[in-house]
Amino acid sequence: xxxxxxxxxxxxxxxxxxxxxxxxxxxxxxxxxxxxxxxxxxxxxxxxxxxxxxxxxxxxxxxxxxxxxxxxxxxxxxxxxxxxxxxxxxxxxxxxxxxxxxxxxxxxxxxxxxxxxxxxxxxxxxxxxxxxxxxxxxxxxxxxxxxxxxxxxxxxxxxxxxxxxxxxxxxxxxxxxxxxxxxxxxxxxxxxxxxxxxxxxxxxxxxxxxxxxxxxxxxxxxxxxxxxxxxxxxxxxxxxxxxxxxxxxxxxxxxxxxxxxxxxxxxxxxxxxx
Ligand SMILES: N[C@@H](CCC[C@H](N)C(=O)O)C(=O)O
Numbered sequence: 001x002x003x004x005x006x007x008x009x010x011x012x013x014x015x016x017x018x019x020x021x022x023x024x025x026x027x028x029x030x031x032x033x034x035x036x037x038x039x040x041x042x043x044x045x046x047x048x049x050x051x052x053x054x055x056x057x058x059x060x061x062x063x064x065x066x067x068x069x070x071x072x073x074x075x076x077x078x079x080x081x082x083x084x085x086x087x088x089x090x091x092x093x094x095x096x097x098x099x100x101x102x103x104x105x106x107x108x109x110x111x112x113x114x115x116x117x118x119x120x121x122x123x124x125x126x127x128x129x130x131x132x133x134x135x136x137x138x139x140x141x142x143x144x145x146x147x148x149x150x151x152x153x154x155x156x157x158x159x160x161x162x163x164x165x166x167x168x169x170x171x172x173x174x175x176x177x178x179x180x181x182x183x184x185x186x187x188x189x190x191x192x193x194x195x196x197x198x199x200x201x202x203x204x205x206x207x208x209x210x211x212x213x214x215x216x217x218x219x220x221x222x223x224x225x226x227x228x229x230x231x232x233x234x235x236x237x238x239x240x241x242x243x244x245x246x247x248x249x250x251x252x253x254x255x256x257x258x259x260x261x262x263x264x265x266x267x268x269x270x271x272x273x274x
Contacts, residue, residue, distance in 0.1 A: 002271040006036070007092055008043060009263040011084030013213035013243025017045040018092050018263075021070075024056035030076030032271060037074035043269060046212045047082060048072040049089050051098070054107040067093055068107040073208025077186075081110035081155035083216020087123040087261035090115045095263055110155030124258040127220050130154050131253070132228045138178045139189055143170035149177070149189065150225040154255070157187045157207075158221035162229065166193045166203045171211040190218045192226060200226055201240040213243030220255045223248035 004026060007018040017036045019026060028036070028050065037045045049071060055064035069089045071082045086106055093099035093106075094117065102117040114126040133151030139161050140146045147161035159177060175189050186207040193201045202222050204215040223237035227250055237248045246259035 001273070003268050004271065006043060006267060006269050007263050008045065008265040009088040009091060009261065010243070011087045011214065011216065011259055011261045012241055012246060014084035014215060015045045015213075016047050016049045016082075016085055016088050017043050018049045018051065018088065020051045020096070020098075022051070022053055024052050026050070028072075029274060031274070033072045033076040034074065035272060036269070046074055046206070046209045047079075047085060048074075049082075049085050049092070051089065051092065057107070059109065060107050062107060062112055063105075066105055066107040066112075067098065071108070073206070074210075075208045077208040078109070079156050079208060081108055081113075081127075081217055083125065083127060083154070083218075083220060083257050084214055084259065084261075085216070086113050086115065086125050087216070087257075087259060088263070090117070090123050090125075091261040091263055108155075118258065121260070122258050123261050124256055125216075127154060127217070127255040127257050129253055130220055130224045130250070130255045132224050137182045139175050140178075141170050141175045142173040145170070147191070150229070151182065151187075152221035152225050154217040154220045154224075156217055157183055157185070158190060158218055159183070159187050160190045160192060160222050160225035162192055162225075164191050164193065166191055166201050169203055171203060171205050174210070175205055188215060188218055188221075190215070190222050192222050194226075195238075195240065198232070198235055199238040199240075203242060214241040214246075216246065216257050216259065219246050220248050220257055223250055224255065
């Protein structure tokens, strides 16, 4: 029987199982990830955050003394980056005494992410470069509604669809995009509604998960695509998601994401036999 210590946390209700694996010995399989993230059979989460020392991660060529965020989607797939996850990861490091704040650097597959805990408790993360693509893809939701969507790279792939009120969207099944070759490894799909000046609301259908209550990289994609579309100069965007609100600062092609991060449970889980 494998018994693992875990924590559970969320950032604007994008929720994660957190596993401390300092010396890289746990090796969760795809099935393990799916089971841990299963809301009925396991603990439940949109993804898994494995906390491992960066020196054990061959693809990391930076400071080996940092903590590496090994992020996995609920279906077991690996993603480059998770904007809400990195805040929860920082909260975990601080609460467990694995780092000292208020500034904490996190190693990720999308590079080094510097984070700071703000006086109000929210966490601000340097997300790095955000690139709004040219052209559009056509995204069709379950009820047959079709939207033009702008590709955006936030380290992981996104497509941001405009021209919809988010309340009535049908995300009960996965939307499809055309041409399919635009995103051979899948894509996170955001749907945006303008709320006010530099203020938008969105819903998201995440690659490897399904509809989630929030997606941090998605909020950055939405802010960048909205800014490009409006022809605005750099500035700070408020992004409302079903699970709360975040702020995205855009400057010179780079983004900072600020939002809450909380841990809600700690325990021990007995995994089914492999
Ligand atoms: N929820 C995350 C994004 C997680 C990864 C994504 N599903 C992908 O496969 O790229 C966020 O907060 O950014």
